[in-house]
Amino acid sequence: MRFDGREKEQLRSIHIEKDYIKHAEGSVLISVGDTKVICTATIEEKVPPFMRNSGKGWITAEYSMLPRATEQRNIRESSRGKVTGRTMEIQRLIGRALRSVVDLEKVGERTIWIDCDVIQADGGTRTASITGAFVAMVLAFSKLIERNAISSYPLKDFLAATSVGVDEEHGPILDLNYVEDSKAEVDMNVVMTGKGEFVELQGTGEEATFSRKQLNDLLELAEKGIQELIQHQKEAIGEEISNQIMKA
């Protein structure tokens, strides 16, 4: 048993609250244990310059943390005058991950802006962001369908993400909180589709290395966790829309 009472292959408690921000086309507050992220999806009726006249849409993401989301207050990136490397890495990952399950041609020449703002952090903020942002994006697509701008969900599959890691005491564990993450020898973020295909795999030995055997154990845990997360997404979205997405 882990120090917070979980089994090795157990996720933290998951809550996805829909339509959390009234102005946004799609929005959720996702909680993964004590990690809480507001994810919004905004529809903009144009694409960035490099996509113009391509007939295709674009998905882009931004990520940020409130200064006191963390144990120690961190300086605002707006005060620093620049976005940190960590933030850039995460927002590029979120955008890339979401694009992998979207049929951009069906979206049409519009941009979906995803904003993931961490209001409380306890490890796994980037994977919670992806899992929440997928739902916010689905809700925004619902708005486009309501407006008759598109005729069906331009999605190839569900998409969620979690972290796995190797812990000195417990070996491979699922969904690391902040304390576990700080001590893990190996840390891996996995983004997967509903059908169990990989979208993104980022494994890092933290001043350590890992073997093929360990890799395989971690991937198994991740797959199990992601299938559970997708169940939560389906509940949030509702059966009807979930079925429409799965038929696509």
Added chain:
Amino acid sequence: MRFDGREKEQLRSIHIEKDYIKHAEGSVLISVGDTKVICTATIEEKVPPFMRNSGKGWITAEYSMLPRATEQRNIRESSRGKVTGRTMEIQRLIGRALRSVVDLEKVGERTIWIDCDVIQADGGTRTASITGAFVAMVLAFSKLIERNAISSYPLKDFLAATSVGVDEEHGPILDLNYVEDSKAEVDMNVVMTGKGEFVELQGTGEEATFSRKQLNDLLELAEKGIQELIQHQKEAIGEEISNQIMKA
């Protein structure tokens, strides 16, 4: 009756949720109608260079909006690489207002960092921030008392803020929401203490001017609204602490 059904001198519905962010020394989620702001107070055991060796503490504030707090998504200040003039004006106001009721010598050589992050905006975000931040700051002072760092609340009085304005149709009105604010001819932000003293008064004719008579009407409305807001603060803080503050 105003378009949202309120009387001219009626506040929107007010909720103050304490201890909203687990890491912060003090935190609230304040809702003033559809305006929602997370206010946190962080204790730092040092002061900025210009206050060193003064034996006094310091209060400083930062303010920001999530990109989709508003009807139209606005660009993050971290992406722009700089903080806008509007943001600077607001955060300077919040800090100045709070300092006016704090006995900085009693605080000792430490800084209270106030962070006001608007997660949903519908007018009056700066005044909601001040009203919420006062409570977050009180909670942080409670932590200092618990830690025996200070012996009593270093406060001279309660403090809250609201906006008043002149509407073409209704004349002077209290607590403007976004639509009312956009149409108002005169817009005034008032910060006041529990004893009804002014701390800050910022009145602007929006491409218009206003008379001494109008000014007096507006100040009356503001005073009434602020006394009600302070009642909400007292309920959030609890009777015991409120009494301690008022005795000071």
Added chain:
Amino acid sequence: MRFDGREKEQLRSIHIEKDYIKHAEGSVLISVGDTKVICTATIEEKVPPFMRNSGKGWITAEYSMLPRATEQRNIRESSRGKVTGRTMEIQRLIGRALRSVVDLEKVGERTIWIDCDVIQADGGTRTASITGAFVAMVLAFSKLIERNAISSYPLKDFLAATSVGVDEEHGPILDLNYVEDSKAEVDMNVVMTGKGEFVELQGTGEEATFSRKQLNDLLELAEKGIQELIQHQKEAIGEEISNQIMKA
């Protein structure tokens, strides 16, 4: 008597030198005691993007201080790479104040750029800037009339500004110099029209508060001072143009 020999309700000596910079469409050097500001008005034959095709003009202002305008040299904002919050607050105030007395439709789709550069500072630089900038703007409008671009002064009234404050020793005083400003318990900037209407009112208790009674005393002083300043503006502009403005 104040330490510089003035009565409580006495302005410092005022000089407005017209056409101080040969290239600008309108310019003055205004001196309010030892505070000296070069104000220029530049006509640009286009408006910012948010005003395009509105048929209306725009007034915008920038404010800066030479590094050695002050007792201690201050770092150039160009060296810091950013404009401070104080500067932003002031330049937003100047622009807003001037727009309140201008009929933007009559200006036509052009921008008046106001530049206020403080070459020597002794308190009251923002109010001196407004008072001087009004004259520079009038001179620029004269150029537009000469060029037959507009047919009359697009002005609703005169406009000037001053500061008032509460001094520990003397109570309410008019037109604070730097030393008085540093010690004042309450500091208020007032912008008013020739007809005595308020345009902007910014009162601040400096780690203090103020009562309604004090507010009323301060507003009386401010009104008196502003009427005197407008006399100086009229002398600088000349009787003929002053009459044209007042008839508008």
Added chain:
Amino acid sequence: MRFDGREKEQLRSIHIEKDYIKHAEGSVLISVGDTKVICTATIEEKVPPFMRNSGKGWITAEYSMLPRATEQRNIRESSRGKVTGRTMEIQRLIGRALRSVVDLEKVGERTIWIDCDVIQADGGTRTASITGAFVAMVLAFSKLIERNAISSYPLKDFLAATSVGVDEEHGPILDLNYVEDSKAEVDMNVVMTGKGEFVELQGTGEEATFSRKQLNDLLELAEKGIQELIQHQKEAIGEEISNQIMKA
């Protein structure tokens, strides 16, 4: 056969030219086909603030491209005034990868600055940078040994990196050049040690997904390529030093 005549599991031609820059403690020019990177290692006799008094050293990396390293000239990051997200991601990866095989305690309280400057780019610049930087770092350690600052190579193993990907026509291929990289459905960067342990694994479906089977095929190719690259590193370093490193 691939369009440049290579087999699927064939690296491009590899050259590592030692001591390319006379001022640096360690330096190489590494060529992987037409990709050319100058890697330098600089010894600084202090560590960043967060490592002070830890008794441990630090390795940090910076990465950049000359503007005309690429087919189209790209704007200098110094002209933009900020480093792009891609650059940040790469330089964080290089630093993290190198640290995984270094015994930071043995390094002592000093920083090794790694600079990877791409002078000509044809795909795989980040993996070439890691492979070259490892050699530059070894040469810098030699300098520290010569100076009697350390007594042996503070290294746990060799380290190199390559890319693998899934090509529509050929399936899994090793060491993608720019054209192959642009067309690949899956793109994976692998960093490995001499003993075949993983250090970093970054796999991305480019608007696509990949299966566990494909993952396994790609990892096999990567392992083969990396073992070859390490042979080139050993030749560059010379047998004597290579043996010292392997004994560690």
Added chain:
Amino acid sequence: MRFDGREKEQLRSIHIEKDYIKHAEGSVLISVGDTKVICTATIEEKVPPFMRNSGKGWITAEYSMLPRATEQRNIRESSRGKVTGRTMEIQRLIGRALRSVVDLEKVGERTIWIDCDVIQADGGTRTASITGAFVAMVLAFSKLIERNAISSYPLKDFLAATSVGVDEEHGPILDLNYVEDSKAEVDMNVVMTGKGEFVELQGTGEEATFSRKQLNDLLELAEKGIQELIQHQKEAIGEEISNQIMKA
């Protein structure tokens, strides 16, 4: 005769007004025809890090233009967020030039900050800045002598600057105004000492070239002009101090 009525070897009218800014240790308003520059010298009782513990002082300069100093309004460098290349070039030149005639050891470990702010520009702003800044610096040294911080003027000689150029119609001419400067084929800035030694020579063919013969003619003109400028400096400073400087 030139278009403004001057002879080829004639300077524009020169005025140097001492003690123009009350707060600065040294200050002048220098006018060279319609070019007007406020030069101030500020004494700071420390040196930049690279000079610490050298026992020597430092002179550094900053240069700027008011936005409407020129025919067309130019954007403030503080709004751009960076200093232009032209400004950097000029301020480096001013600092270097002044340092060449100062005995930095005699100055002691303090910095003289020179600020040159062009309030009206009509060509030759950098050379007018040098000529004026020399006088402001002398006045600041007078303050140091008054304070008994130094015992004599730490100066090796007088210093002034002018521009010369080759005009299509008139050939070599002295002290170019803006119109002449825009049309000149060759443009040369010369900084010289009272004894006629060169300090700085910057000649540029503007999309043109120049011969050794032309160079010699230009240098002759410059020398003549600079000797006259130094006469104006001496008058501004007064005979007594001028004699002290020349004896050094």
Added chain:
Amino acid sequence: MRFDGREKEQLRSIHIEKDYIKHAEGSVLISVGDTKVICTATIEEKVPPFMRNSGKGWITAEYSMLPRATEQRNIRESSRGKVTGRTMEIQRLIGRALRSVVDLEKVGERTIWIDCDVIQADGGTRTASITGAFVAMVLAFSKLIERNAISSYPLKDFLAATSVGVDEEHGPILDLNYVEDSKAEVDMNVVMTGKGEFVELQGTGEEATFSRKQLNDLLELAEKGIQELIQHQKEAIGEEISNQIMKA
């Protein structure tokens, strides 16, 4: 004899390697002793805004140093977030110098971007950059001729640059390396054409002054050095193209 064995009027050994970077329209690696610069010329089929519809082309240059080009590692300008004054000065000089020998009308409405990246520095990097950039530019013009975009070399003459200086021990010397440059009392950069006309002359007394006699000696040395450098350029370019340029 100088400390590296050279005569006073002797250049360091010069090598110009053509077509060093495969993607660029023109490129060289120029070595002047241990100073090594990669110079590339890029053709862009448009001009900057201020040149549009002028029918003329433009030449612009950027200059940078790799962090470890120097004895001490220097911080990247992209990390600082801004370009230093020194870099700006140098890149403005390179662009201006090249433009002086180019017939911009013949170039047509296109921009030639020159990039000079110093990979190893030992004094004279700006003059080596000019000498190398001229050759890179010629090679890019060859591409334009091949593409039938222009019919002949749009050049008025050859162009090269060197430094000269006054050394305490040896007097006037040619082509200073880093050590000599650091100790020189006078430092002069000279840019000259094949016909011996000056393009740019920048002489600086380094906390010293220089006489007309010294100036003349330095110019003689510079002319001799530049004629030799142009011989190296001709060899790199080949006789045929060199003759075409000289006929122009």
